[in-house]
Amino acid sequence: MPSLGADMDAGTLRAWRRGPGDEVVRGDIIAEVETDKGIVEVEVYASGVVERLLVEPGTKVPVGTPLALIRAASEQTTPRVAIEKPRIATSVRSSTPSARKLARERDLDLSHLRGTGRHGSITRSDVAAIAGSVELAGVHEPAGTRLRASPLARARAAVLGVDLRRVEPTGRQGVVIAADVDRAAKAPTRLSAAEAGTQTGMRKAIAAAMARSKREIPHYYALHTIDMEPALEWLRDRNGERPVQRRLLPAVLFLRAVVLAIRDFPELNAHCDGGRAEPSEAVHLGVAVSLRGGGLVAPAILHAERLNIDQLMSEFQDLVLRARAGQLRASEMSSPTITVTSLGERGVEAVLPVIVPPQVAIVGFGAIQTRPYVVDEKVVARRLVVASLAADHRVSDGHRGGKFLAAIASRLKEPKEP
Template identity: 45%
Template sequence: MGEFRMPTLGADMVAGTLTEWYKHPGDVVNRGDIIAAVDTDKGSIDVEVFEDGVLERVVVEEGQKVPVGTLLAVIGSGAGAPAPAAAPSPPAAAAQVPPPTPPSAAAPAAPSPSAAPTAAPLPPAHGVRASPLARRLAADLRVDLTGITGSGPGGAIVKEDVEAAAARGGGDRSARMRRAIAAAMAKSNREIPHFYLATTIDLGAASAWLAQWNAAHPPAERLLPAVLLLKATALALLEFPELNARWEQESLQPAAEVHIGMVTSLRGGGLVIPAVHQVNRRTLPELMREVRELVQRARSGTLRSSDLTDGTVTVTSLGDRGADAVFGVIYPPQTALIGFGTPAERPWVVAGQVVPRQVVTASLAADHRASDGHRGGMFLATIARLLQQPEGL
C-alpha cells in the first residue's frame, strides 16, 4: 500500500492546492505517470506518482489547499476493490449518537473531508483564542495564528480573520512568487555560509566548435553555448561530489545523479528552477532538446513535480544579454550554485600575444560547511579544462 502525498516542489513550498485529479479511484497508475495537478506559488505543477499500482482512494478533493506531506491518495496493489472517491470511514460521533431507528432515512452525518489529519501541521497555537474552524483553516493554509488579531467573540480568531491573513499572504501570482523566492533566498543567506570563487574561461575552442556545428545543422538542431556549459559543469561535478549534494541534518549527502537545476527567468518577472536530468549522461543534442522543452514548460506553466524536485545543484547562466559575472545564492539544501556570465570577446594572452578571444566568467557559490575554497577552485579549473575540448563533451 503506497501513500501519495503533497510533494515539496521547492524548499520554499509549504502548501499546495490540489487543482485536478487526472486519475480516479480504480485507475491503474505506473511510476512516472502524471496523476494530479497542484497549484503552488510558482505555478501549476503536474505531479507524478512514484510507484506502480492502482489508485485506491482519493483523500484530498480538488480545490483543497493542504500542507506539504499531506496524504493525497492511497495507491494499492489493486488486490482490494477500489473504494469510491472520498468515502472516509464513518465518524465516531455519528456512530455514537444515531437517532433511534431513524424513519426519515436521515443519513449518518458525513465527516467533513477537510478534517482529515494533516501530516505536517503547524505546532498547535496553545493559549491563542481561536475557533475550531479557524484553527483547522489555519492549519490547512499554513497561517500562523499567533500573528493574527481576532475579531470574533471575546477577541477570538475566527474563519474570516484567518482568510484575511491568508489573503494578505496571498495576492497575485507574481507577488506570491516574489515572496516564495524571498523566503528561500533569505533562508539560504541566513543559514548557508557561502563562499565565492570566479574564473575567466577561454571559450575560443568551444565557440569555434559550436559555430562549426551550427553551420552544419538546420536551426532546429543548433546548439546554444549554455548547453556546453551545462555538460562541462556536470562532468566536473562527478569529480567534486561535495558540490553535487545536499547539506541536511549537519551532514553532507552526495547525490547519486547529476540533475542540474537551471535557473529560468519568466517573462514578467520571477524565476523557476526546473531540473535537467542526468546531464552527465546526455549528448549535447539531447541536452539542447531537454533544455528547450523545460524552458517551454516553465514558461507555459506546465512543469512536472520531478522538474522542480529533482535538482541536485543549480546553474544560472546569464545568456548573451546579461552581466559579466554572477555570484548566486545557493538554493537550499543544495551545496553549490554555478554561475556563467555573458560570453564576450576580450583581450586574451596566448603564447605571449594579446589576441581577441571569446571568454566567459564562471563563478561558484558554495556552502562552506560542505566544501572549501581549494576544492572549489579546482572545480572551476576542471570546467575550464573540459571546455577546451568541446568535441569531448
C-alpha cells in the same frame, strides 16, 4: 501534497488528471498543483488503482496532506484504508452529526480527513467538499460558481500576472482559454505596483528560499575567466552543418562542462541536511530559468550524467519551455543536486549566485563578451566568459571550489562529443 522545494509548506490542488477507478503506473501524472512558483504536475510514486480523491480542486492544503487513495496493484480486493462505516464516530478526530450523516449517505470514510472545524473537527462542509471532489472527477462537472479555466490558461495567467476572474471566457461552457488570457494581458488595464506586489506568490517563494540560504549557508565564492574561442569555433562548425532544429546553444556547452566536471567533485553535487552533506550518485542538474513577466524557477534536468550533448540540449529546451508554460513536474522541482545559472548573451559579465537550499553549490556563467586577452605573450581580442561558483563552506573550501572551476574550464577548452 508533495514538498516541491525547501520552503514550500502548502500547495493548491488545481486539477485532477485521473479519477477514481483509473489505473496508474509509477510516474504517471495524476494532478496539477499550484505553488508559489507556478503550476507543477504531480506524479504518482506507486502503481495501482485510484480509489478515491480526497482533495477538491481549488483547495490549499499543507505539505504531507493525502491527496488521493491509491490501491496498490497487489491489493486485490478492498483498499488498505478500508471504509469501515461503524468506526467513523470513534476515530481520533471528532466530527459533527450532520457530517457523519452525509458521510454515510455518500459512503465516505472520515478517519483520514482533516477537518476545518474547531480543534480539527470534521464539519458537514468538509464532507461535502470530498463528496464534491468525487463527483468532479467524473465526466460532467456541475456548472457552479467555480472559476473554470483550462490548465494552459491558468499557467499563462500565472506567468503574465493576469487575474482570471477579470478575463472574459470564450471557451466552451464559459471556460477561460489561453487566448482569452492573452487578450486580457494586452488590454490597457494595468495592475498598480501595489496590486502586483501582493499578487506574486513567486516573489515570496524566492524571497523565502534565498533568505534561508543567506541565513543558514556560509557561502564562499570563486571566479574564473575562461577563453571561449575553442568552444565557440567547435560549436559554429557543428551547427553549420545542422538544420535549425538540431543546433546547440552555448548554454548547453556550459551545462555539459559542469556535468562532466562534477564527477570528480562529488561533495559539491549533494544535499546538505543539518550540516551533513549527502553526495548524490545522479546529477540532477538544476537550471535557473527566468520567466517572461518576471520570476525565476530552477527545475532539474534529471540524470544529466546519462545524456549526450544532443539529448542534453533537447531536455534543456523542453524544460525551459515547460517552465515558461507552467508545466513542470514535481520530481523536477524538488530534486536538483547542483544548479547552473547562465545570464545569456545579453546579460552582464559575471554573477555571484545564491545557493538554493538544500543544495551546496551553484555555478554561474556571465555573458560571453569579446575582451582583450593574452595569448602567447600578445594581447588579442577573444571571446571570454566569467564562470563563478558559490558553495557551502561547511561542505567544501575555496581550494576545492577553484579546482572545480578549473575542471569546467578545461572541459570548455576541449569540447568534444558526445
